[in-house]
Amino acid sequence: MAGPRIHILGAGNIGSLVATSLAATPGKTCQPLVNLILRSPERVRDYERQGGALTIYRTVAGVPVEISRQIPAVDPNSLVRRYQASLGQSNKNKSKPDNSTLDNLVVSVKTHQTVSALGPLIPAITPSTAILLLQNGMGSYESLCRTYWPDPALRPQFYVAITTHGVNSVGAPHQQHLSNFSFTHASPGYITIARVPSNPQLAETSDEALEKQQEEDASRQSPLVKALEHAPGLKARYVPYPEFLVTQVDKLVANAVINPLTALYECYNGELSALSSLDSLVYGLSRECADVFCAEYRDIIPAAELHASFNVARFADLVSSVIKATAENRSSMLQDVLALRDTEIDDICGHVVRLGYKHGKGVLHHKMMLDLVKSKVSLGRDRAKRSAPIVNI
Numbered sequence: 001m002a003g004p005r006i007h008i009l010g011a012g013n014i015g016s017l018v019a020t021s022l023a024a025t026p027g028k029t030c031q032p033l034v035n036l037i038l039r040s041p042e043r044v045r046d047y048e049r050q051g052g053a054l055t056i057y058r059t060v061a062g063v064p065v066e067i068s069r070q071i072p073a074v075d076p077n078s079l080v081r082r083y084q085a086s087l088g089q090s091n092k093n094k095s096k097p098d099n100s101t102l103d104n105l106v107v108s109v110k111t112h113q114t115v116s117a118l119g120p121l122i123p124a125i126t127p128s129t130a131i132l133l134l135q136n137g138m139g140s141y142e143s144l145c146r147t148y149w150p151d152p153a154l155r156p157q158f159y160v161a162i163t164t165h166g167v168n169s170v171g172a173p174h175q176q177h178l179s180n181f182s183f184t185h186a187s188p189g190y191i192t193i194a195r196v197p198s199n200p201q202l203a204e205t206s207d208e209a210l211e212k213q214q215e216e217d218a219s220r221q222s223p224l225v226k227a228l229e230h231a232p233g234l235k236a237r238y239v240p241y242p243e244f245l246v247t248q249v250d251k252l253v254a255n256a257v258i259n260p261l262t263a264l265y266e267c268y269n270g271e272l273s274a275l276s277s278l279d280s281l282v283y284g285l286s287r288e289c290a291d292v293f294c295a296e297y298r299d300i301i302p303a304a305e306l307h308a309s310f311n312v313a314r315f316a317d318l319v320s321s322v323i324k325a326t327a328e329n330r331s332s333m334l335q336d337v338l339a340l341r342d343t344e345i346d347d348i349c350g351h352v353v354r355l356g357y358k359h360g361k362g363v364l365h366h367k368m369m370l371d372l373v374k375s376k377v378s379l380g381r382d383r384a385k386r387s388a389p390i391v392n393i
Contacts, residue, residue, distance in 0.1 A: 258323060290312050
């Protein structure tokens with residue numbers, strides 16, 4: 001019996017790591033059937049010209065290791081056409097549509113690209129589709145619901161995930177010409193997964209508590225969750241939604257400090273420790289996060305846990321530990337800024353700013369980071385357009 005069919009939308013750093021790990025799951029009987037969804041037919045042809053494979057470079061016990069897996073790829077419009085054709089055929093034969101169906105979808109595009117990236121796939125998504133959002137930042141689930149599924153009864157099964165894996169799109173260190181589909185797994189981490197519950201509010205009765213527990217138990221057995229838990233090297237784990245929110249906020253707090261600062265100063269994560277203003281910036285950003293998320297999740301996370309988790313001292317210690325643990329990493333935002341790409345600042349610091357306005361909390365530090373990173377990208381694009389020289393003073 002074949003494993004679950006899983007489509008990966010977004011063959012960037014993390015999406016490629018997940019796809020390669022899933023494809024490397026041992027055992028033919030339970031190995032997932034992995035497919036990439038690339039943004040256009042041109043991108044698919046480019047991928048196929050380069051061998052139709054994803055390659056991950058990592059170091060194991062001091063020894064360089066190359067892991068390469070050939071994974072089929074399709075563009076969104078072609079996939080939907082196949083699905084609609086197979087749906088028509090299955091209706092005639094009274095059978096299930098073929099492998100063009102989106103049974104399980106891992107979304108690893110940039111957060112700000114999520115709504116537009118999913119648009120072409122909507123015809124192939126049903127309430128039985130399991131969608132996992134594996135991204136930096138927060139807010140894409142809410143945006144998708146507002147845009148495509150305002151009726152909860154018609155929504156697919158949504159899962160959310162965060163990762164601490166560090167992946168760079170720089171290929172093998174010894175290669176000068178690097179493929180667009182080669183990546184270095186710079187720092188191993190883990191993936192934390194949760195199902196977005198139908199009602200995230202705290203249970204008020206024993207019946208509500210029982211219903212929530214039954215929903216959690218069913219979600220843990222999802223073929224998508226099981227496949228990710230068994231994929232080698234991912235260290236994926238499933239947790240209840242309130243526990244996930246604490247972990248997700250921790251990740252966002254670390255990103256809200258490290259990502260914009262490394263992008264602005266163009267430095268490795270560990271070099272932030274040399275900034276004379278680091279402590280005051282960490283305090284200001286941590287204070288705003290504590291205020292905002294205590295207000296946002298007071299009806300979802302029990303009060304004692306809420307205030308124990310979302311406080312300035314804990315956030316400051318967290319940021320310090322992440323800087324040390326990822327000292328040799330280049331943040332994804334730095335990589336985007338250097339390539340003059342749109343960053344995820346709107347979904348990291350911008351998310352805190354929006355929640356601050358919603359709850360009447362001060363968010364000046366996050367607004368400053370938001371404006372500075374956007375300005376740096378716009379300045380870089382202007383310089384590139386004018387072929388302006390580097391300023392030497």
